[in-house]
Amino acid sequence: MSPRYAALAALLALFAHIGPAHSAPADDEDDEDEEEIADTPASPSLTPPAPAGASAVVTKREDHAAAEDDKPETTLGVSFSYYAMRTEADFLTPVITLDHGPLHLETRYNYEAIDTGSFFVGYTFSGGDTVSFSITPILGAVYGDNAGVAPGLEASVSWKDFDFYTESEYYIDHHDHHRNYLTSWNEIGWRPIPPLRVALVTQRTRTVDEGRDVQRGALLQWTLKRGATLGLNFFNPTSDRRYTIGSIAFQY
Known part of the structure; x- marks a missing residue:
């Protein structure tokens, strides 16, 4: 056998x-x-x-x-935005974020003002199913050519292929309250296809002095593999003071 x-x-x-x-x-x-x-x-x-x-x-x-x-999930984000200006010098704005569960850490340069850095700590509240949301109150220290503190808020809401994103802060100067300033960035976005996102954008900032209190523009974003996103912003397109922002962001 x-x-x-x-x-x-x-x-x-x-x-x-x-x-x-x-x-x-x-x-x-x-x-x-x-x-x-x-x-x-x-x-x-x-x-x-x-x-x-x-x-x-x-x-x-x-x-x-x-x-x-x-276990809380840890996410690292790195982005670089290059401001191609017409009426003033070009500049680069790097931003690094670290999220560990609801804890949010963020550092920026040339964001609140030129030659100025900032560091923020925040806590994220999120939820929702059909309509999802994320709200992150933040508190930061500003240093460099400007020095002070900056409480703020980062928030997003999404429904199907549409979303709204905002980040705002109120800068409080240590030495001169006349330099206190509100800065804000707002987007209303839509994804016609999964990799592409188009958005209408408004911003109020100190880094760009274009003679307008609120500047308006459009944003195109394309998501690549491995968490990379390319972006192109057009601000004040009908004005002689128009400018463009090219960006690249990575998420790990």
């Missing part, structure tokens, strides 16, 4: 032996064993239920997986 048929015969003999053993009356010791097996949670991936030792290992693995799922 070949080894394959010998193994098959041995397996059939084993099942034939196990079958009567389960159907025969059990003594007290067998009852205790059956009680232990009944009290042991069955593994969903094993049929029939695994023995107590194996079941305990599976349960621990499931608990560990659940604990891993409960």
Whole structure:
């Protein structure tokens, strides 16, 4: 007899032996064993239920997986925006964000003002299903050519292919309250296809002095693979003071 048929015969003999053993009356010791097996949670991936030792290992693995799922997610974001100006010098604005669960950290340069940096701490509240939202109150310190504090807010709402995003802050100067200033960036966006997002944008900022209190423009964004996004902004398109912002952002 070949080894394959010998193994098959041995397996059939084993099942034939196990079958009567389960159907025969059990003594007290067998009852205790059956009680232990009944009290042991069955593994969903094993049929029939695994023995107590194996079941305990599976349960621990499931608990560990659940604990891993409960761990706060950490996300790092890096973006660079290049302002191509017509009436003043070009400049670059880098922004770095770190989110660990609801904790939000952010640092910027040339955002509140030229040659000025800032660091923010915030806490994110988010939720929703059909309409999702995210609200992050922030508080920051501003340093460099301008020095002060800046409470603010970052928030977004999305529904289907539409979304609204805003980030605003009120800069409070340490030395001169006449330099206090509100800066704001607002977008209303739409995704006609998954990688493409188009938006109408308004901003009020100190970094650009174009003779307008609120500047208006349009934004095109294209999401690449691996979390990279390219952006192109056109502000004041009908004015002699128009300018363009090219941006690239990465998320890890």
